[in-house]
Amino acid sequence: MMSLLPPPLLPFLPFLSLLLLLTIACYFIHQRRGLPENENRRLPPGSMGWPYIGETLSLYTQNPNNFFSKRQKRYGNIFKSEILGCPCVMISSPEVAKSVLVTQSHLFKPTYPKSKEMMIGPEAVFFHQGSYHSHLKKLIQSSFLPSAIKASVSKIESIVLDLLPVWEHSKVINTLHEMKKYSYQVAITSVFGKMLELEEMEGVKHLYHCIEKGYNSMPLNLPGTPFKKAMKARKLLNEKLRNIIEKRRENGEHGGGLLGVLLGLKEEDQLTDSQIADNIIGVIFAAHDTTASVLTWLLKYLQDNPNVLDAVKMEQEEIRYMRLETNRGITWDDTRRMPITTQVIQETLRAASIISFTFREAVEDVEIEGYLIPRGWKVLPLFRAIHHCSDFFPNPDKFDPSRFKIAPRADTYMPFGKGVHSCPGSELAKVEMLILIHHLITSYKWEVIGNHNGIQYVPFPVPKKGLPIKIRRISEI
Numbered sequence: 001m002m003s004l005l006p007p008p009l010l011p012f013l014p015f016l017s018l019l020l021l022l023t024i025a026c027y028f029i030h031q032r033r034g035l036p037e038n039e040n041r042r043l044p045p046g047s048m049g050w051p052y053i054g055e056t057l058s059l060y061t062q063n064p065n066n067f068f069s070k071r072q073k074r075y076g077n078i079f080k081s082e083i084l085g086c087p088c089v090m091i092s093s094p095e096v097a098k099s100v101l102v103t104q105s106h107l108f109k110p111t112y113p114k115s116k117e118m119m120i121g122p123e124a125v126f127f128h129q130g131s132y133h134s135h136l137k138k139l140i141q142s143s144f145l146p147s148a149i150k151a152s153v154s155k156i157e158s159i160v161l162d163l164l165p166v167w168e169h170s171k172v173i174n175t176l177h178e179m180k181k182y183s184y185q186v187a188i189t190s191v192f193g194k195m196l197e198l199e200e201m202e203g204v205k206h207l208y209h210c211i212e213k214g215y216n217s218m219p220l221n222l223p224g225t226p227f228k229k230a231m232k233a234r235k236l237l238n239e240k241l242r243n244i245i246e247k248r249r250e251n252g253e254h255g256g257g258l259l260g261v262l263l264g265l266k267e268e269d270q271l272t273d274s275q276i277a278d279n280i281i282g283v284i285f286a287a288h289d290t291t292a293s294v295l296t297w298l299l300k301y302l303q304d305n306p307n308v309l310d311a312v313k314m315e316q317e318e319i320r321y322m323r324l325e326t327n328r329g330i331t332w333d334d335t336r337r338m339p340i341t342t343q344v345i346q347e348t349l350r351a352a353s354i355i356s357f358t359f360r361e362a363v364e365d366v367e368i369e370g371y372l373i374p375r376g377w378k379v380l381p382l383f384r385a386i387h388h389c390s391d392f393f394p395n396p397d398k399f400d401p402s403r404f405k406i407a408p409r410a411d412t413y414m415p416f417g418k419g420v421h422s423c424p425g426s427e428l429a430k431v432e433m434l435i436l437i438h439h440l441i442t443s444y445k446w447e448v449i450g451n452h453n454g455i456q457y458v459p460f461p462v463p464k465k466g467l468p469i470k471i472r473r474i475s476e477i
């Protein structure tokens with residue numbers, strides 16, 4: 001999953017005026033949809049904010065959780081607002097979220113800013129509905145099924161075993177940056193089936209990072225801006241991928257991973273090179289920042305909750321003991337024998353809710369719970385608000401993995417989304433976290449350096465300063 005909006009603008013006050021201008025421009029482009037007086041009465045409650053700017057500044061100058069919870073208290077589980085010139089309806093009821101994402105999903109299409117679509121590639125799975133989407137989705141899902149991931153466990157383990165000594169020998173590491181290196185390498189291996197040759201790998205890495213910078217910047221297509229540089233890098237990356245694709249086609253060796261699946265299709269199902277390239281880049285994007293942000297929270301929560309840390313350590317020690325007895329690396333079956341660590345990951349996904357909400361757009365006037373959602377309005381199911389509602393998760397601010405001993409109430413837990421666009425990479429992300437935790441917790445200790453409480457948005461919420469830590473091997477302590 002990719003982030004849609006720029007990070008909250010508190011640290012970027014100088015940009016606020018620019019945002020204001022953009023918002024006004026947006027207003028004139030989109031034109032406020034005038035609704036007849038009687039229709040207006042059936043709209044959900046809520047405020048559309050100031051003329052022209054809506055509630056954009058309110059959302060971006062405070063913690064987004066406060067923005068949502070204030071309005072939820074005042075108006076209930078469905079309320080309207082206007083953000084970046086777009087009228088929208090925000091939803092914090094699991095039942096209504098399910099209608100939007102599952103039962104009536106044909107009435108709500110995914111919607112992303114044009115700039116993001118250009119950057120990832122317009123033929124990537126996220127941007128589509130209908131038969132093209134379901135064809136692609138099946139292919140992507142098939143390469144991330146447990147049966148396919150099983151074969152990657154030892155490759156993922158060797159990435160961990162290469163990274164840990166580097167972290168150990170660094171003075172202080174920025175957890176988020178290092179987790180990003182890890183999740184990037186796992187994503188590349190899953191997508192290409194093997195590590196690329198060094199030269200190819202470096203080229204792809206450089207261009208990808210350039211695109212990433214531009215993706216999270218203001219979409220100003222002017223010389224020298226990160227956005228402009230990223231668009232150039234995107235073109236070059238396309239060429240690089242096409243070369244890799246061509247080489248594999250020529251050799252008749254499709255290779256493994258998602259690329260292998262996409263190249264090995266029967267003639268009638270074949271995708272064009274640009275469809276393949278857009279989806280390869282899209283999947284790397286979706287897999288990378290998300291998993292790294294969750295892993296950063298995981299280390300923070302473990303550090304803040306020593307009892308939980310001890311319980312995870314005990315569970316992992318047992319697995320380690322079994323491994324050493326039989327002189328082997330970690331296996332898929334080992335990862336199925338980690339109930340406590342799995343609950344800790346589930347609770348981390350709930351508590352951190354790094355994807356606070358998603359966007360859809362009503363393709364026609366839709367009536368939900370007696371309210372009208374007019375065609376063209378954005379609809380935002382608020383995952384975080386649902387995950388932090390005390391009716392479903394008592395004492396929601398407490399980090400309590402044991403709550404997952406019992407399955408959550410249906411439709412209240414959606415860290416990987418729900419319905420046709422739900423995440424195909426959830427199993428990979430979980431296995432990736434389990435393998436890292438296994439080796440980190442059984443051989444190392446870490447301490448957080450400095451006192452940087454608070455949250456930073458890059459663009460997902462992560463602990464301030466990316467959680468600087470010092471890692472030591474246990475035998476050395």
Ligand code: HEM
Nearest residue numbers: 001125126286287290291294358415416417421423425429
């Ligand atoms: C902990 C890490 C991750 C989280 C929290 C996460 C979360 C999500 C969520 C919430 C969605 C649904 C978005 C929506 O409905 O608009 C999604 C979609 C997606 N995710 Fe993930 N994801 C993670 C890791 C991954 C990984 C490792 C992959 C790699 C395969 C991946 C690939 C995708 C793709 C391709 C989609 C789009 C699916 C579609 O549009 O049909 N994600 N993700």
